[in-house]
Amino acid sequence: MGETPDFDEFVAARSGALLRTSYLLTHDHGLAEDLLQTSLTKAWFAWGRIADSPEAYVRKVLFNTYATWWRRKWNGEHATDELPEAGSGDLTEASGEGIDLWSAMERLPRRQRAVVVLRYFEDLTETQTAEILGCSVGTVKSQCSKALAKLRIDPALATETRRPSATDPASRKDAS
Amino acid sequence: MNSLDDLRATLDAHASDLDAEAGAGVGRAASVRGRVHVVRRRRRAAAAGASAAVLAAVGALTLLPTGSERAIAPATVVGVRVPTTMTALGFGYDLAEGIDGKDGKVSVELAASDSPRLVSWATSGPDRGVVVRSAEAETPVPYRVDDFGDYVYVPAGSGGQVTVRADEGDPGLAIYTLGEARPEGYSKGGVTYRRSGAVGELAGAVVGEPGQVDVSFDAAAAPAGAEGVRFALFCVDGPADAFLELEVGGKAVSSLGTSCDGPLDPDGSAGVVTSFRIKPGRDLSARVYATDGYEGPLLQDDDLVLGVAAYTTDSYVTDVGSEESRALVVENGGHRWERIDTVRLGSVEGGERTVTSTVPDVDGPVLAIVQTRVSGPTAVEFGEGGTFVGSDRGNGRATGVVAPGEVISVTRRNGEFVPGDEKVVSYYVHAGR
Numbered sequence: 027m028g029e030t031p032d033f034d035e036f037v038a039a040r041s042g043a044l045l046r047t048s049y050l051l052t053h054d055h056g057l058a059e060d061l062l063q064t065s066l067t068k069a070w071f072a073w074g075r076i077a078d079s080p081e082a083y084v085r086k087v088l089f090n091t092y093a094t095w096w097r098r099k100w101n102g103e104h105a106t107d108e109l110p111e112a113g114s115g116d117l118t119e120a121s122g123e124g125i126d127l128w129s130a131m132e133r134l135p136r137r138q139r140a141v142v143v144l145r146y147f148e149d150l151t152e153t154q155t156a157e158i159l160g161c162s163v164g165t166v167k168s169q170c171s172k173a174l175a176k177l178r179i180d181p182a183l184a185t186e187t188r189r190p191s192a193t194d195p196a197s198r199k200d201a202s
Numbered sequence: 203m204n205s206l207d208d209l210r211a212t213l214d215a216h217a218s219d220l221d222a223e224a225g226a227g228v229g230r231a232a233s234v235r236g237r238v239h240v241v242r243r244r245r246r247a248a249a250a251g252a253s254a255a256v257l258a259a260v261g262a263l264t265l266l267p268t269g270s271e272r273a274i275a276p277a278t279v280v281g282v283r284v285p286t287t288m289t290a291l292g293f294g295y296d297l298a299e300g301i302d303g304k305d306g307k308v309s310v311e312l313a314a315s316d317s318p319r320l321v322s323w324a325t326s327g328p329d330r331g332v333v334v335r336s337a338e339a340e341t342p343v344p345y346r347v348d349d350f351g352d353y354v355y356v357p358a359g360s361g362g363q364v365t366v367r368a369d370e371g372d373p374g375l376a377i378y379t380l381g382e383a384r385p386e387g388y389s390k391g392g393v394t395y396r397r398s399g400a401v402g403e404l405a406g407a408v409v410g411e412p413g414q415v416d417v418s419f420d421a422a423a424a425p426a427g428a429e430g431v432r433f434a435l436f437c438v439d440g441p442a443d444a445f446l447e448l449e450v451g452g453k454a455v456s457s458l459g460t461s462c463d464g465p466l467d468p469d470g471s472a473g474v475v476t477s478f479r480i481k482p483g484r485d486l487s488a489r490v491y492a493t494d495g496y497e498g499p500l501l502q503d504d505d506l507v508l509g510v511a512a513y514t515t516d517s518y519v520t521d522v523g524s525e526e527s528r529a530l531v532v533e534n535g536g537h538r539w540e541r542i543d544t545v546r547l548g549s550v551e552g553g554e555r556t557v558t559s560t561v562p563d564v565d566g567p568v569l570a571i572v573q574t575r576v577s578g579p580t581a582v583e584f585g586e587g588g589t590f591v592g593s594d595r596g597n598g599r600a601t602g603v604v605a606p607g608e609v610i611s612v613t614r615r616n617g618e619f620v621p622g623d624e625k626v627v628s629y630y631v632h633a634g635r
Contacts, residue, residue: 037231046217055220055579055615063230067237127204127212135443135459146206147213176498179204 033073036080037066044084050143051092053132065091086158089144093136093159130177138173141166279374282324282349288378290355290536292385292396293468295320295378303373307365310375314361316465318536320378321356321364324349327371337362338535339567339603341585346565350376352632355536359465380468388470388511393436395470395511400533402432402513405486407470409509412439415501417508418449418489426482428514435490436473437462440506445493448476448510451485462492462506470509471533477515486512532571532630534601539569539630547612547625556613559627561585563606569630570610574598576623579615584608 041062048065049058065088069080076083131139137159144155145166152170156163277284279300288295298319301308312319323332335342336354345352354364366373387396388407395407406421424431433456435446440462448456456476467473480486490510492501530541542564548557561568572582576598584602604610612625619625 034231037234041230046220049220050213050217056581058220059230059581059615063234063237066230066234070234070238127209128216131212133445133457133459135445137443142209143213146210147217172498174206177204177209179206179209 089140138169141169142173280326280372284376294381294383296381298377298379301375307367308373308375309365311363312361317380318358319356320353322350322353322376323366325368325373329370331369333367336364341605343567343605358467393470400531401471402515405512405514407511413504416491421486424480424484430515431480432477432513434471434475434511436509438466438507440503449489538633540633541630544628552619552621555618558609558611561608567603572600572627581613583611
């Protein structure tokens, strides 16, 4: 295997941040590492043409790989201890007030979870989010709206400030 | 009501909890290089296989007779008569074509198909030893079985390359496509819920009509002796992101996010399975309906097909450390497997970061089922360059098909195993071997 020092430097410098993003998508340390390494492996083969801006490429691969994963080997049988008796509390019902957002995110469809992470962790605009997911801005808006509704989040309670992000052009330059 | 600030704070907090820098240096880069090596090797093998397939198509492909001719003019590959049918888990498969190999090797590249297929083999000489490389296993697998005595299962929606190398002489391949024969059980719309199998005894089942997004069945109460129940669900011809809500005895018990855009598997019990402990007499009548996301409205889809079945089992043990938790017979990837060994990995005192087990020395593939109950994130690897499977703290289960002699490793990702951590691997071989 040939030498690719820039690739190793990129992995050392940026994979920690990418792993955090991957973890927010998968909610599982092992799956996050697998998703990240899968994405980095794809990037390795494209390194010659993406070396100028690898993070955007890896990020795009990471989100799209996540969005299209289906029933890999870790999705085995869902074993539960006891079948609830009729009349007991509904185990699947989420409280309407102050729900555990982390747990609630696990119930979002993959694309909606991806939109949430891109918009509210990566702080990307709707246009940037659409670019990464390969869909229209309208789709991003509708997916985001559905996700917030399921998370019992009132958009009116939002603050409009955006945080600096590693995916902002200026920050990306510093990171590479 | 939460706010977006709450959401951002939640995301930040969980991202900060992650020990993201633990493998950011040489370790992660080295792991990626290992994956690159595996991908390159597979690509080279695929390229070689494609060449072999072209050669076969030109000179050695045995075009088999079709229809009624098949029965009176049986085909041969490398001089061995090819069975016209095969059976896998009760499902019948019909011979589609045969390929003669040469120079000790035969290979075929299968395009993806909506139906499962079987690939079997024979050798020209008395030595039955072959090495089979396919997507079914993580690594090439040595076999020593009679001609057409075993098969590689290619699931619905999949394709890929199958290569057989003979220890002596030349190998030949036979490819089988799904036929009409079905096992006993409940069949509808191309799907069969088998009456019995490693999954359990069928207690009730239903498959809906296209567009019927809410299906149910009435079942008898759980019989005496039943300790567990498995519900096997499937959906096809629907959206990629759907939720299946399961009610049992009128009670909501499970909400499963799933994808309904995959191919139809004729084996209904091969879909999503969720299991519970039960008491005898429990009402097992079930209802499944599809929603647009968790707690979303009912899906509106004219094509969606839903199915659900209940299987009772005579044991149900979730404790990883319990001998009874590991089934003697399981089904996986179109095969029935029998357990040959169970190994507890590492010491009870903990203290190790990685524990390993060597796959038993047998002829043929070995199914390894790793069960863990651990205090922190753990990774499981099946053989050199094998699939990395992750598990967070708590109970985990990972499966892989590997060759004898490969090493299964379980690694605590950012620390060491502690007393009480359970790591158990059970090994299975093809039933009847």
